[in-house]
Amino acid sequence: MNLSKSAFRRYKVIDSLLRNPMRKYPTMEEIISACMQKLDFEPSPETIQKDIANMRLPHPDGFDAPIHYNRQRRGYEYLDPSYTLAGVSLRQEELVAIQEAVELIQSIGSSRISDKFTHAVEKLLSATLEVGQKKDDRLPVLQMMAPPPSRGFENFDLFYNACKERIPVSFIHFSYKKRHYKHILLHPFLIKEFENRWYVIGFSETHNDIRTFGLDRISNPLLLNKKFILTDREKRKAYQQDVYGVFPIPEAKKETIKIHVSQLGTHYFQAYPLHESQRIQKENYGTSHITFEVIPSVELARFCLSQGYHLEIVEPKWFKKFTQNLTE
Amino acid sequence: MNTNNKNYLASFEVPENQKKNPEVLRIILTEEYTQIDFGYVAEWIYEKGGWIRIAQNTFIQVEGSEKRYTMKEAVNITIAPELHHFESTEDWQVFTLTFQPIPIKDCVIDIIEVEKPDENDFNYYGVKLKDVKTIELINLSR
Secondary structure, eight states, X not given: OOOOHHHHHXXXXXXXXXXXXXXXXXXXXXXXXXXXXXXXXXXXXXXXXXXXXXXXXXXXXXXXXXXXXXTTTTEEEXXXXXXXXXXXXXXXHHHHHHHHHHHHHHHHOGGGSOHHHHHHHHHHHHHTXXXXXXXXXXXXSOOOOOOOOOTTGGGHHXXXXXXXHTOOEEEEXXXXXXXXXXXXXXXXXXXXXXXXXXXXXEEETTTTEXXXXXXXXXXXEEEEESOOOOOOHHHHHHHHHSXXXXXXXXXXXXXXXXXXXXXHHHHHHHHSOSSTTOEEEEOTTSOEXXXXXXXXXXXXXXXXXHTGGGEEEEEOHXXXXXXXXXXX | OOTTSOOEEEEEEOOGGGOOSSEEEEEEEOSSOEEEEEEEEOOTTSGGGOXXXXXXXXXXXXXXXXXXXXXXXXXXXXBTTSOEEOSSTXXXXXXXXXXXXXXXXXXXXXXXXXXXXXXXXXXXEEEEEEEEEEEEESSOOO
């Protein structure tokens, strides 16, 4: 829906007239007159007819407005008296809040939002156009990382639907490390973003286990008409909540990871917790022991390495060794 | 396209001596076409990974029949004589060849790029298709 601000303002006028219980069945002349009064502009009957036709259009092109011309009353009406253009009536401060939320979504960047969501955002924007009074040519005051579109992101919608509708997917996967291909039959349950990269996680029939695949390494995904293998709820939850990153170390179970952190590092851990299970025990001079209850992952090991001498893994020993081995 | 037609993901087996680069990765059987997905990994023996291309006259032959199911479309690979050049020996390429539809049944097929091939041509003999109607695809449109 590509909606101009003036068109939406007319829609709002038409909507308010159709919902006015004190003066039902507004005529074309009354609608034009109301537009003149409220918008300082006299639209032609053709414009209003076009507006009504556009409002009637089904989602996503219009608003599904059940507008009907009542020949007996010689005026327009909503066939569904409970219908409103905005769905719900919002107060001014609520509209402002929505406007801010939309700006926040925009700041996240379209590269993180698929076409499917772009439409929803556009519609929300059109519904809040009237509160955008303060808009000027100033640059945004909020900026988040918005990386350029990445390979494989075009399949986001397919995997999103597959997760939501529980549909198995067939695709070709290329391993950068092993440099080989595999045909994968996946029963996906989660799409996850980590450090601006997108991954799909599910039960791989090919591996007979839960696996994570980067969208960038996936080619030609196809939906299958096949019984979906639903991964146990607790396991799904664990992937959502207990893993820092996306690649848990094979066979690893949730356990306590204990690290020793420098004074400087402690400031950052205090400011930016790595995981919701993080607990800090400060020492006398500002260094700390920090624990996490997580399933150890490759990303956690890499993070520890990236901190250099500011961070030392204390427990478990096997994870310390695993991390050291990454450098070899 | 008749949407009542069913499309199948065929199980298949490539004989050991026919496993090569590019690798046959997936075979889809429909009443309108047969689709084969391949994966190629650029090789270190070639400068910058070398190149690939596919002959226009590539076809499938089903064992026991003389009929040739000719190639209709090639995606992500150029048709000879045009070459798809790689940029490095680390490059990789998934490509898809679409052919006239072969019968939707268990059978053995040959995929033939060149009838008298050299080692660089993409020929595969004795690919066994089995349980071809086990897995059905959703909304496959072309």
